[in-house]
Amino acid sequence: MLFSEQFITTIILTTLIGSYLIDTIADFLNLENLNHPLPKEFNNHYKPEKYIESQTYLKVNTKFGFITSSIDLIIMLLFWFSGGFQFIDAFVRSFNFGSIVSGLFFTGILLFLKLAISLPFSIYSTFVIEEKFGFNKTTPKLFLADLIKSIVLSAALGGILLSFILGFLEFGGRFAWIYCWAASAVFL
Template sequence: MNGYLLFILSVLLVGYLIDLVVALLNLRSLNPRLPAEFAGVFQPDQYVRSQEYTRVQTRFSLLQSTVSLVLTILFILVGGFHYIDLVARSFNLSSIGTGLLFTGLFGLLSAVLSLPFSVYSTFVIEQRFGFNTTTVTTFVLDYGKGLLLAVLLGGPLLAAILWFFEFAGTWAWLYCWAAVATFIFVVQLLAPVVIMPLFNKFIPLDEGDLNERITRYAAAQRFALQGIYTMDGSRRSTRANAFFTGFGRFRRIVFFDTLMDKLNTDEIVAVLAHEMGHYKLRHIPVMMTLSIAQMGIMFFILSLFLGNPGLFEAFRMEHLSIYASLVFFGFLYAPISTVLAIGLNLVSRRHEYQADRYAVETGGAGSGGEALIQGLKKLSVSNLSNLTPHPLHVFLHYSHPPILARIGALRRLGAAGSGS
């Protein structure tokens, strides 16, 4: 058997088995006894419902990954990529045009196959547990806008990458890296004012106590805000969230309208203080830098496998091409990507603790961090969060610490502050 094919199949199967074991461990870690920290916050029936939500989501995810694994392996073994390549080449376009068409056809096939799972997740599972508020019209429009943005934004970027690898020689990987880094920065800059309004409405926060509290806290932290906005998150889900977005004069704080309904003023300010901590502690540029560095590693390794005959043989391809090399390399790079993702999640979880500390130390989290604790509890109940995830599941997949770990750290901070 082709060595590359054996490696790719092994990666797919081992990855699937690891996810299966971790998912089963996570289900076994569900504790029917409500943690004392949530007594009086999580009602018994709500807690049972949250655990059922975790079970349903986990089983559905396993079903989806099983179907994906089987279809992917079959597609590779029957030479599916070769048939897509033949269709793309039949239009007699340039190499870059053919590459765009090949990637587009493969992406469209993937999107179509994943669509039933997305529909079921949204309109059956999320509906069953009271989260979904998405109408069929909104779902279809979101799907169409997502595909359009993929073409309008991803198309030119992919064309540039293909051009560099075809004509720029030895240092093509470096030029690709620079192009992608620039693209990420520009998208981050434009997202709040161009991209995000395509999906949601952003309304300036009304004058009042909350606006004054936020403005006063931001001024005390010497943090300039371009604006404070609410977003109609309730159009799609009852879940609540808040985030900062943009840079410089485009920087703004956004609250989901669902968050405004679930938390009181002190708790909302505490959530803001946590998010501001990410900015003041430079977590966002750190994570962006790490992500861009990861891309540099990826492009360099990719440059070593372009047009590799053995790799193309593994996928039953008759023609060598740069564009197919990009797709095939993704299978080889998967283990490295997984390890790097685990590292990024580790850094992200550490950042969450640091942002919580910032909120407490600057007074934004309330006395002893209590306002932030209560806000986190309410959000956990509202989102039917799993209070007892398995440590291995957290290690592999969580970008945020488990809620009980965060609350424990906040209480220690509060106790240290009151004892000083």
């Protein structure tokens, strides 16, 4: 084995936490620079009250994004360290499907859990934050219809791509990861 399990775990966790920290620092730097008044050159093109409202909207969304990304990271780390991935893997393997079908089910379960966690935040963002600033044109019925369409399209297109990737990984030999990367780059 080229890399140890501990090394791979360290790389994944460092990437997750590092990405979170970089995004958070960038967001807070952006928030710090929002307090500047509207430049005089834009006075004839942009109303000062609209400028203040856009700053407020950005602040609210950035702070809400910080909350959701923090909760996402905490849940991911808890899931990781409590053996959630191993539990789902053992559950899926207990059905004795082939590796491709097992991979599809494993990924589907993870995506369903992610959807269940993110759905309340999405509802709040759409029906509270967007509504507060007058941007929400979505009804609950339309929100649900869009959600269902998104799930169906993601399952169909993502399932096809993931099937090819899993097949390449199983039968592609030593350089399978290159084929998978290329297929993902073309498909996405």
